[in-house]
Amino acid sequence: MPDPILTTTNLQKSFGALKATDSVSLDLRQGEIHAIIGPNGAGKSTLIDLISGRTQPDAGSVTLLGQDVTHAGTAARARAGLGRTFQISALAMEDTVLQNAVLGAMGASGKPWRFWRPALWDADLRMRAEEALRRVGLADDAGKRCAELSHGQRRQLEVAVALTLSPHAFIMDEPMAGLGAEGSRLLTGFLDSLRSEAPILLVEHDMDAVFALADRISVLVYGRVIATGTAAEIRASREVRDAYLGEDA
Amino acid sequence: MIPERHLNIAVLMLFFAVPAWALIMDEPFTITLATRAAILALAATGLNIALGLGGLVSLGHAIFFGIGGYAMGVLAFHAQTYTPMQLGGFEIAGTKSMPVIWLVALVASGIAAVLVGLLSLRTSGVYFIMITLAFGQMFYYFAISWRAYGGEDGLSIYVRNDFPGLNTLDPIQFFGLCATLLCLALLVFWRLARSPFGLALGAARQVPQRVETVGLDPVRLKLVAFVLSGMMTGLAGALFADLNRFVSPTMFSWQFSGELIVLVILGGVGRLMGPLIGAGLFVTLEHVLGDITDFWHVILGAILLVIVLFARGGVVGLFCGKARPDA
Structure with a gap:
């Protein structure tokens, strides 16, 4: 298997007593869409900020294309090939x-x-x-x-x-947020074709889009990744259901 | 609403028509007023780069105006007293040549802007205003205690400095010189606003996080803007000193920094002709109302209040509406 484009290793970030990011290790491989889901307050935004360089982690590392960028700023990471979109349009x-x-x-x-x-x-x-x-x-x-x-x-x-x-990797923070059904459908189609250009780390609340798009899904709860797997595996996981998806998923 | 371009042309025509008319009517004092407006407009155009394009509310631009003034004062003082400056073992002769003085003013205010900007740009918002104000006060009190160059009393320069081929003591010739520099500065501002740098700077003002996300450093963009801005205001300071043939610490005063902000807001923040309109209005009011009452600043304050409350875009905004981004 080729090296992943983007890797995080044991990322840690606390705000006071709150562990917003707790030993998060995940990777983004060539050609895939890796979705991160989780309830509100699970630490998705903090994780994105750590990966994009807006926030410095307390411990752990971020590697982009084999280069350690843990201490690089946002601008340097962007130049190194990270393309980010914001949840609230900037x-x-x-x-x-x-x-x-x-x-x-x-x-x-x-x-x-x-x-x-x-x-x-x-x-x-x-x-x-x-x-x-x-x-x-x-x-x-x-x-x-x-x-x-x-x-x-x-x-x-x-x-x-x-x-x-x-970019060599996209990080998208809820790109579907506030889009209507038609808009979500169009964007889903577009992201589907985009993954062959550069892999996408996708944080998204729209579960239809996530299950339609994602090659792999990581579930974040209280700052920890409780499960990573394919859409089918995540759907079948009892732990994920209890924590997040609910009975009807 | 009229197109901004039309207003700009009208303002420029008026700006040149007034001294032309004064020349015909033999009213040299009016020409001097127009020259004063041109120099203030040049200083405010400098501020407009930082304030209008970069969103940097600097309450310390008098620093650069004062440095420009003292660059002229110090060089001309040594020239008129025939005493060379002692600078770390070197002897440097003074000069009465305007181009040399301008160059020194540009370089000195540029260096000051790098230092002030590097420290101030670590902050933003009200802290930025406060730190630039604090730097301004430092320069002000330094000038007051700088006995070698007049201290609180300032320096008088008896004869206006020279420009090759011109008689600078002739009001209309000196006006022409200042107006030419102002037009060059306006051209620079106009091109700068549309250049890649201007686009990035405007984005750094509006959404700094976006600028970082595309790989650019918003603080560095703002620093360069601050330096260009300070240099332009510094050049205006040298001309202002030459207009009055006098420099004093009041050129460094925070009230002057505030006045520059008022000029820009009055005319229109970030608009090409905003500073010239603001300076024109300011000098006119100062002269017309100043004749009637010593309290003319009250009326200026009332006008400013109306502008800020009801016409956010200043005079340009009043006539032309919001700035239209070019396609």
Whole structure:
């Protein structure tokens, strides 16, 4: 088996007496969607912050493409190939859709230190940005101010900005949040095809989407991974049912 | 609502028409007022880079204005007294050449902005305001106790400095010089706002976490903005000192930092012509109302209150609405 793209080893993080992340070891392999599910307060957001570099762990390590990035900041991890989307859209609301995508492309090219030529005149940046917008279905809205977008379109743009980075691994924090049934279905289809480009670590509450997409599922409860397995294995696990899925799952 | 471009052209035309008219009517004092507005607008355009594009509310921009002023004062003082400066064993002659003075002003205020920015940008919000204010006070009191260069009384420079090919004591020629520099600064601001750097800086102001997530460092972006901003304000300081042929610690005062913020808010934060409109209004009110009453600041305060309460985008926002991102 080839080395995993992303690995966490015994990650620990406490806030006071609360163990938000308790010995979490998991990995993300080439070509897969690895979903993380768990009840509210299980520590999913903390785990994402630890992996993306927003928070430093108390102990344990994060490895990306064989490199230890435990002590690297968010920006360094992004440059190393980590593409993240936010649960609550983090977009420059005053800017246009295209400008938001160009920002991503600029980060990927690592060249924001140009002070004279307008960013939108850069054919290379623009091409990358427009390509990403086209793929998520926002090509026709490129000129709109971000604040004018519907909630669903903002979710699409979140994904598009991550795409402009051409990352080696995606970390998606509830990309379906607040999308209607139709929106979820479309995004599910898109993520399904995206995994062949780069694996996706997917935190998601939409169980239909998780069971439809995930190659593997890890269940997080009170900061611990209580089970990891295929969708069928997780569904069959008594422990998971008791802790989270409930009787009707 | 009118397109911002039209308003910008109208403002620029007015800005040049007033001194042209004054020249014809032989009203040199009006030309001097226009020059004052141009210099304040240059300083405020500098602040507009930090405040408007980067969202950095700096209550310490008087530092750079003062450094620019003292760069001029110190160099011209040594030139007019024919005494070289003693700098660590080296003797450096003073100068009356504006281009040299400007260069020194730019470099010195740039260095100060790096130091102040490095420390201040570790904080944000109200703490950033406070720390820039504290730095401003440090420079202010340093200037007061700097006896070699006049201390509290400041320095008088008897003859305006030279620019090759111009008679800088002629009001309209000096106005032309200042207006040219202002136009260059506006051009820089305009291009900067649209450049990759400007786009990233704007995003760092709005959503710093997003900027990090695409692999850029928001603090570094803001630091560069702060330095460019400080340099522009520093250049304005050198011109201001030359306009008055006088420098004093009041150029470092926090009230001046506040005035610069007022100019930008009055005109429109982050808008190209915001600082020029703000400075034009400020100088006009100061002159017109100042003739009528000593309490003209009260009226300025009332206008500012109305702008902040009812026209968030300043005068530009009032006429043109929200800034339109270019497609």
